[in-house]
Amino acid sequence: MTSTATGGPGLPQERRLVTDIPGPLSQERLDRKKTHVADGVGTALPVFVTAAGGGVIVDVDGNSLIDLGSGIAVTTVGNAAPEVVSRVQEQVAAFTHTCFMVTPYDGYVDVCAELAELTPGDHAKKSALFNSGAEAVENAVKIARSATGRDAVAVFDHAYHGRTNLTMAMTAKNMPYKHRFGPFAGEVYRAPMSYPFRDGLSGADAAARAIDVLDKQVGADNLAAIAIEPIQGEGGFVVPAEGFLPALSAWASDNGVVFIADEIQSGFCRTGDWFACDHEGVVPDMITTAKGIAGGMPLAGVTGRADLMDAVHVGGLGGTYGGNPVACAGALGSIAAMKEHDLGARARAIGDLVRERLLDLAERHPVIADIRGRGAMMAIELCEPGTTTPDAARAAAVNAHCHRNGVVTLTCGTWGNVFRFLPPLSIGDDLLHEAFDVVADAFAATA
Ligand code: PLZ
Numbered sequence: 001m002t003s004t005a006t007g008g009p010g011l012p013q014e015r016r017l018v019t020d021i022p023g024p025l026s027q028e029r030l031d032r033k034k035t036h037v038a039d040g041v042g043t044a045l046p047v048f049v050t051a052a053g054g055g056v057i058v059d060v061d062g063n064s065l066i067d068l069g070s071g072i073a074v075t076t077v078g079n080a081a082p083e084v085v086s087r088v089q090e091q092v093a094a095f096t097h098t099c100f101m102v103t104p105y106d107g108y109v110d111v112c113a114e115l116a117e118l119t120p121g122d123h124a125k126k127s128a129l130f131n132s133g134a135e136a137v138e139n140a141v142k143i144a145r146s147a148t149g150r151d152a153v154a155v156f157d158h159a160y161h162g163r164t165n166l167t168m169a170m171t172a173k174n175m176p177y178k179h180r181f182g183p184f185a186g187e188v189y190r191a192p193m194s195y196p197f198r199d200g201l202s203g204a205d206a207a208a209r210a211i212d213v214l215d216k217q218v219g220a221d222n223l224a225a226i227a228i229e230p231i232q233g234e235g236g237f238v239v240p241a242e243g244f245l246p247a248l249s250a251w252a253s254d255n256g257v258v259f260i261a262d263e264i265q266s267g268f269c270r271t272g273d274w275f276a277c278d279h280e281g282v283v284p285d286m287i288t289t290a291k292g293i294a295g296g297m298p299l300a301g302v303t304g305r306a307d308l309m310d311a312v313h314v315g316g317l318g319g320t321y322g323g324n325p326v327a328c329a330g331a332l333g334s335i336a337a338m339k340e341h342d343l344g345a346r347a348r349a350i351g352d353l354v355r356e357r358l359l360d361l362a363e364r365h366p367v368i369a370d371i372r373g374r375g376a377m378m379a380i381e382l383c384e385p386g387t388t389t390p391d392a393a394r395a396a397a398v399n400a401h402c403h404r405n406g407v408v409t410l411t412c413g414t415w416g417n418v419f420r421f422l423p424p425l426s427i428g429d430d431l432l433h434e435a436f437d438v439v440a441d442a443f444a445a446t447a
Contacts, residue, residue: 005050005051005058006051006080007051007052007053007058007079007080008053008054008078008079008080008081008082008085009053009054009078009081009082009426010053011051011052011053011054011056011058011064012056012064013054013055013056013428013430013431014056014064014431015056015064015065015066015406015407015431015434015435015438016062016063016064016406017063017405017406018061018062018063019061019062019063020404021045021047021063021065021403021404021405021406022045022046022047022048022059022061023047023059023060023061023062023063024061025048025059025060025061026046026047026048026059026060026061029048029060030046030048033046042176044403044410045065045403045408047059047060047061047063047065048060051080052067052075052079052080053078053079053080053081053426054078054079054424054426054427054428054431055067055078055423055424055426055427055428055431055432056431057079057408063406064406065406065407065408066406066407066408066427066431066434066435066438067079067408067423067424067427068407068408068409068410068421068422068423068435069408069409069410069422069423070292070422070423070424071296072265072291072410072422073233073265073270073291073292073377073422074291074292074295074296075292075295075296075424076268076269076270076291076292076295076334076338076343076376076424076425077292077295077333077334077337077338077343077424077425077426078295078337078424078425078426078427079296079424079426080296081295081333081334081337081426082337083295083333083334083336083337083340084294084295084296084297084330084333084334084337085333086333087329087330087332087333088297088326088329088330088333090329091107091325091326091328091329092326092329094325095325096324096325096326097321097324097325097326098325099320099321100129100318100322100323101318105325105328107323107325107328107329107332108129108323108325108328110328110332111127111129111293111299111301111323111328111331111332111335112126112127112128112129112301112303114331114332114335115127115289115301115303116303118274118275118335119274119275119287119289119303120261120274120275120277120278120281120282120283120284120287121283121284123283123305123306124305124306124307125303125304125305125306125309126303126304126306126309126310127301127302127303127304127309128143128301128302128309128317128318128322128323129299129300129301129322129323129328130299130300130301130302130319130322130323131298131299131300131319131321131322131324131327132162132290132298132300133161133162133262133264133288133290133291133300134161134162134163134164134167135162135164135300135319135322136264136288136289136290136300136301136302137161137162137166137167137170137227137260137262137264137288138162138164138166138167139302139317140225140227140260140262140286140288140302140304141153141166141224141225141227141260142312142316142317143258143286143302143304143308143309143311143312143317144224144225144258144260144285144286144308145224145225146311146312146313146316147224147258147307147308147311147312148224148225148256148257148258150221150222150223150224151187151222151224152187152188152189152218152219152222152223152224153170153187153188153189153223153224153225153226153227154189154190154191154214154218154223154225154226154227154257155170155172155188155189155190155191155226155227155228156172156190156191156192156193156210156228156229156232157172157190157191157192157193157195157235157414158172158173158193158195158232158235158236158238158413158414159171159172159190159193159227159228159229159232159235160172160173160177160229160232160233160234160235161227161229161262163177165184165185166184166185166188168181168184168185169184169185169186169188170188170227171234172190172235172414173234173235173414189214189217189218191210191213191214192206192209192210192213193206193210193232193235193238193240194206194207194210194238194240194241194244195238195240196239196240196241196372197369197370197372197381197388198388201241202241202242202243203240203241203242203243203244203245203246203247204243204244204247206240206241206244207243207244207247207248207251208247210244210248211247211248211251214226220251220255220256220257221255223255223257224257224258225257225258225259225260225286226248226252226257226258226259226260227260227262228245228248228259228260228261228262229261229262229263229264229265229266230245230261230262230263230266230275230276230277230279230282231265231266231271231276231373231374231377233264233265233266233412234265234412235412235413235414236379236381236412236413236414236415236418237372237373237377237378237379237412237413237418237420238372239372239373239374242280243280245277245280245282246280246281246282249282249283249284252285253285258285258286258304258308259284259285259286260284260285260286260287260288261275261276261277261282261284261286261287261288262287262288263275263276263277263287263288263289264288264289264290264291264300265291265377266377267287267289267291267292267293268289268291268292268293268334268335268338269292269338269343269344269346269347269375269376269425270292270347270375270376270377270422271347271351271373271374271375271376271377272344272345272347272348272351272374272375272376273344273375274344275287276374276377279374285304285305285308286302286303286304286305286308286309287302287303287304288300288301288302289301289303292334293331293334293335294327294328294330294331294334295330295331295333295334295337296330297324297326297327297329297330297331298321298324298327299323299324299327299328299330299331341425343425344375346376346425347375347376347377347425348375350375350376350423350425350427350432351373351374351375351376351377351378353429353432353433354376354378354421354423354432354436355371355378357433357436357439357440358371358378358380358436359371361380361436361439361440361443362380364443365443365447366385366386367382367383367384367385367391367394367443368380368381368382368443369381369382369383369385369387369388370383373420373421376421376422376423376425377420377421377422378420378421379412379418379419379420379421380418380419381413381417381418381419382394382395382398382417382418382419383417390413390415390416390417391417392415392416392417394417394446395411395413395416395417395418395419396411396416397442397446398419398439398442398443398446399411399419399442401438401441401442401445401446402438402439402442405438405441405442406438407435407438407439409421409439410422423435
């Protein structure tokens with residue numbers, strides 16, 4: 001079952017359905033998956049992929065689907081982007097691995113230099129590289145604890161930070177992430193998030209509420225770090241009210257608490273800036289990155305104030321594969337493409353197009369209770385009309401309709417009632433419009 005397909009932007013940019021979704025050849029492979037792959041590993045849209053690029057994903061049956069998911073915000077520069085492919089090919093032919101902790105190489109240092117330049121703030125910064133977002137978050141907490149000599153970590157309602165033991169503890173939602181997987185790491189405390197659609201609070205009031213919880217229930221002196229997604233991802237694309245992040249960050253700074261922005265989903269041009277923190281000029285002490293950083297190669301980073309990063313003893317940070325040379329080559333290609341094609345501007349243009357389509361849709365479908373997000377990170381929350389009662393069943397029905405009709409869509413949210421749109425920034429306007437025509441049909445068909 002090998003494939004010689006070539007992907008990338010040269011693929012025909014079209015939605016093309018030649019079988020049911022999933023088609024017979026995907027069905028065969030699904031049976032094989034059932035035999036060999038643990039049931040705990042689910043798949044949202046079970047077509048087996050042979051190629052992808054631009055704004056489409058092609059499956060074994062010859063269907064071409066429009067991609068509004070980017071593999072959960074990863075292929076921001078496009079799947080098999082030429083800048084990524086060429087650098088990866090060159091690197092993989094030169095050497096695949098040495099372990100940076102054994103014998104170093106330029107790619108790792110180059111990525112850290114890019115991170116210092118691109119992340120918010122012009123202070124002295126240093127980075128360490130890892131394999132996954134969860135691993136980056138774990139290490140950010142380790143570094144913050146080492147630098148402050150404190151234990152406690154504050155996180156927020158609806159937060160998602162990963163599936164390892166510490167990051168499960170930091171993640172809010174039980175199903176499917178935490179159920180029966182405890183006991184969880186200790187010294188993790190949850191504060192109320194700013195969620196304008198549900199709490200109606202200003203950023204300042206929501207920050208005061210969160211700070212009061214942290215101050216009274218944890219104590220600023222015990223807090224090593226506050227970790228927050230500047231726009232929440234899995235939790236429902238919750239965009240905090242203006243002023244919430246700056247107020248929290250100021251409080252953290254006044255109290256010697258390390259402010260960690262988890263930009264694993266929102267970073268690298270996704271929201272129209274390099275990072276979501278840029279929107280309000282928030283400068284985190286530490287930032288975690290992954291996903292979009294490397295165009296599909298597994299890479300993650302922790303970037304922070306040099307004094308914090310250097311608080312850890314030599315040898316205290318690492319891992320066999322962290323900052324693997326092939327993954328670093330992918331990151332350098334992805335970052336080069338983002339700069340060269342001004343993908344931040346492209347994300348803003350996509351955001352305008354998507355918002356317009358969603359506003360139009362919401363006029364006709366009162367189940368759409370909230371439209372939110374920024375740039376190419378937009379979402380709608382579905383509720384029983386006129387209420388804030390989540391309508392997850394409708395979200396699932398709309399999602400299934402989109403999948404059957406060749407559009408890769410994703411849901412999210414604590415109640416599973418949020419529909420999120422994360423197209424690759426390499427998608428064309430025509431394809432985007434066609435995808436939203438399908439979304440509109442899905443709402444009409446499930447009304
Ligand atoms: N922090 C903000 O969005 C990953 C998870 C998908 P890893 N989000 C997608 C799933 O169901 O596992 C994520 C994130 C934020 C951390 C992570 C974790 O990143 O690379 O999946 O470990």
